[in-house]
Amino acid sequence: MIPTTRGAKERGAREPQETRGLILDAAREMFVREGIEAVTMRAIAKKVEYTPTAIYHHFRDKHALLRELCENDMRALAQAFQRSGKIEDPIERLRRIGQTYIRFGLENPSHYRFLFMTVTPEVDPGVEKGNPEEDAYSFLRRTVAEAISAGRLRLELTDPDQVALMAWSVIHGIVSLSIVFDNDDWIAWPDPEKTGLEGMDALIRGIVRER
Amino acid sequence: MIPTTRGAKERGAREPQETRGLILDAAREMFVREGIEAVTMRAIAKKVEYTPTAIYHHFRDKHALLRELCENDMRALAQAFQRSGKIEDPIERLRRIGQTYIRFGLENPSHYRFLFMTVTPEVDPGVEKGNPEEDAYSFLRRTVAEAISAGRLRLELTDPDQVALMAWSVIHGIVSLSIVFDNDDWIAWPDPEKTGLEGMDALIRGIVRER
DNA sequence: GCGTGTACTTAACAGCGTTAAGTTAGCCGG
DNA sequence: CCGGCTAACTTAACGCTGTTAAGTACACGC
Numbered sequence: 001m002i003p004t005t006r007g008a009k010e011r012g013a014r015e016p017q018e019t020r021g022l023i024l025d026a027a028r029e030m031f032v033r034e035g036i037e038a039v040t041m042r043a044i045a046k047k048v049e050y051t052p053t054a055i056y057h058h059f060r061d062k063h064a065l066l067r068e069l070c071e072n073d074m075r076a077l078a079q080a081f082q083r084s085g086k087i088e089d090p091i092e093r094l095r096r097i098g099q100t101y102i103r104f105g106l107e108n109p110s111h112y113r114f115l116f117m118t119v120t121p122e123v124d125p126g127v128e129k130g131n132p133e134e135d136a137y138s139f140l141r142r143t144v145a146e147a148i149s150a151g152r153l154r155l156e157l158t159d160p161d162q163v164a165l166m167a168w169s170v171i172h173g174i175v176s177l178s179i180v181f182d183n184d185d186w187i188a189w190p191d192p193e194k195t196g197l198e199g200m201d202a203l204i205r206g207i208v209r210e211r
Numbered sequence: 212m213i214p215t216t217r218g219a220k221e222r223g224a225r226e227p228q229e230t231r232g233l234i235l236d237a238a239r240e241m242f243v244r245e246g247i248e249a250v251t252m253r254a255i256a257k258k259v260e261y262t263p264t265a266i267y268h269h270f271r272d273k274h275a276l277l278r279e280l281c282e283n284d285m286r287a288l289a290q291a292f293q294r295s296g297k298i299e300d301p302i303e304r305l306r307r308i309g310q311t312y313i314r315f316g317l318e319n320p321s322h323y324r325f326l327f328m329t330v331t332p333e334v335d336p337g338v339e340k341g342n343p344e345e346d347a348y349s350f351l352r353r354t355v356a357e358a359i360s361a362g363r364l365r366l367e368l369t370d371p372d373q374v375a376l377m378a379w380s381v382i383h384g385i386v387s388l389s390i391v392f393d394n395d396d397w398i399a400w401p402d403p404e405k406t407g408l409e410g411m412d413a414l415i416r417g418i419v420r421e422r
Numbered sequence: 423g424c425g426t427g428t429a430c431t432t433a434a435c436a437g438c439g440t441t442a443a444g445t446t447a448g449c450c451g452g
Numbered sequence: 453c454c455g456g457c458t459a460a461c462t463t464a465a466c467g468c469t470g471t472t473a474a475g476t477a478c479a480c481g482c
Contacts, residue, residue: 019429039469053472054430062470117328119391129397135379137397162401168412169384170377176387177380180330186340186348190373203410204415230460252439263463264441269460273439 019060022048028069031110038068066114073111074127075103078136079102085132090147091204097140098171102193107177109182117176129133140164154209163207170199224360231269233259239280242321250277277325285338288315289347296343296350301358302415308351309382309411310324313404318384320393328387351375365420381410 017061026047030039041062045052059065077100082095086191105112144167145160147153159164181187237258241250252273256263270276288311295307317322343350355378356371358364368374385407392398 030445040468042468052470053432056471057429108276112329117387117391119324119393159401161399162406162409163443164264165327165388165401165406166381166397166413169388169407169410170381170414171384173380173384174376174384174390176328177376177383180328182330188372190370190376195373195376196380198373199414202377203381203414204417206413206415206417251437253437261460263439264463267440301470 010140019048019050019054023050023065024057024069025057027065031066031069032108036066036110036114063120070111070115071127071171073108074115075134077101078132078134078139080104080129081139082133085143089168090143091208093143094140094147094167095197095200095204097143098167099193099197101136101168101171102175102196105172106178109179110173112175113179116172117179137164137168140168149157152209157207166207167200167203170203171196174199174207220246230259230261230265234261234266234269235277235280238276242280243319244276247277247321247325274331281326282338283345284319285326286345288312289338289343289345289350291315292347292350293344296354301354301361302363302419304354305351305358305378306408306411306415309378310352310381310404310408312347312379313407316383317389317403320390323386324390327383328390346400348379349359351379363420364418368418377418378411378414381414382407385410 023044027039027044030043030047041052041055045055055065059068080100081097084093084100087093087096105116126198127134129135129140132142141160141164144164148160149156153163174192177187178189178192181189234255238250238255241254242259252266256266266276270279291311292308295311298304298307316327323391338345340346341349343353352371352375355375359368359371359374364374366402385403389400389403390397392400
C-alpha cells in the first residue's frame, strides 16, 4: 500500500510521486505570472509534458489543485501574522497585522483574488480553522479579543468577531479595490499601502477607548 | 436610416428593435436569480427563443451585454446617493451613503460582484465619470471634499480621494466579504449591515477633527 | 510467472464564447 | 413595379474549456 512504486515508464528520469509536486510548481508559476484565468489544465499539462488527464490522477479537479496551491500561501500568511504576534501591545499588533496583510495582497494578487475574492460553492476545510498558527482570521480575532479584555476598546464593542471584521474590512477593502481597479482612471489612486495603513489607523482611533 | 424596419419574419408578433430589450430583460432575470455564471449566451438565447448568434446583432459581446445590464443599476445607486445628498451635514451624509451602499450590495449581490469585484481588462466608460449624478464614487468624493473644506476632518487629511477610499473600503470590505463568505462557517457572521454601519461610525470617529 | 495497482495515454463528450456565411423580410429610389 | 440595400435573423462551425471512460505499460508482492 505504501507508494514505493515508480511507474515512470521510459520517461525515466522523472520521479513518480514527485509528479504531483511538479504539477503544483508549474501551476503556481503560471498562476502568479499570468493570473488565474491563464491557468488551464491543458496549459499545465503541456508545461509538465503530460496529457491533461494525468493531472486528474493527482488532483480531484481544477479547484482542488488551486486550493492546494493557495493553502500553502494561506499558511504563509498566518505565519507572517505569527511573527507580528510577538508585539506586546495588542493595538500595535493589530496595526502590524494590517500592514502584513496589505503587503501580502499587493504582492500576490492572484492568490489574493482566489482566496478572498472568489465565491466558492462549498467550504473547503484545508487549513485548520480556529488554529491561529494556520488560520489568519483566528489570529486576528484573538488579537482583537485580547484588546477587548485588556479594556483597550470602547465599552460598547464587546463582540470580537464584529470588531475583527471591521478591521479586516478596511484592509480587505483597500486591497481588493486596488486589485479590481488597478490602472483604472476612475479613481485617482493614492498609494494603496499608505491608504490602507492610514485607514487602519483611523479605524483604530475610532475603536479604542478614549481616556 | 431611422430604424422603422421590422424584420421579424413569421415570428411575427415580436417587435424588432424591442428584441434588444427582450434580451436584456431575460439576461437580467437569470443574472439576479441564478448568479452571473448561470448567464450564458446560449441560455439567454434559449429563453428569448432566438439562436445565440442573434444576440451578437444587438451586443458586441457578452461583456458588453452584462455591462449594459449593470449600468442601469449603477446609475440607480448614484441616484440613491443623490437622495441622501439632501442631508446638510457632510459627516451625517457620509454615514447615510454608507448605509445606502451596504443595502445595495446585499440586495444585489450579482450586480455588486460584477461591478466591484470583477477584474475587467479595459476601462468601460459607460456611466459618465466625474458626474456625481451618474457616478457614485464622485458623489462620495464630493461629500468628503466638502467635509474637508468645512474643517470637519483632522488637519492631516487633505486628500479627498484618499479619505473617500478609506470610507469606501470599510463598506466595500464588509459587503464583499459577506458575499464571498456567505454561509461559510469560517467566520461567525454578525449582521453585515450592522457591522458595516458600526465600522463606518468607527472610521468617522477616527477621521473627524476632535474639538 | 502472475495478478494487482499505479501512472499514465488516447479519444471523446458536453459545454462555452464567438464568427463566417447564408437567408429572409421589408423599405426606398428609380 | 421592381431591383438593390439593409437589418434581423439562422445554420454551421471553430477553438477553447473542464472532465471522463477505456485502454496500456510498468513495477511490485506473492
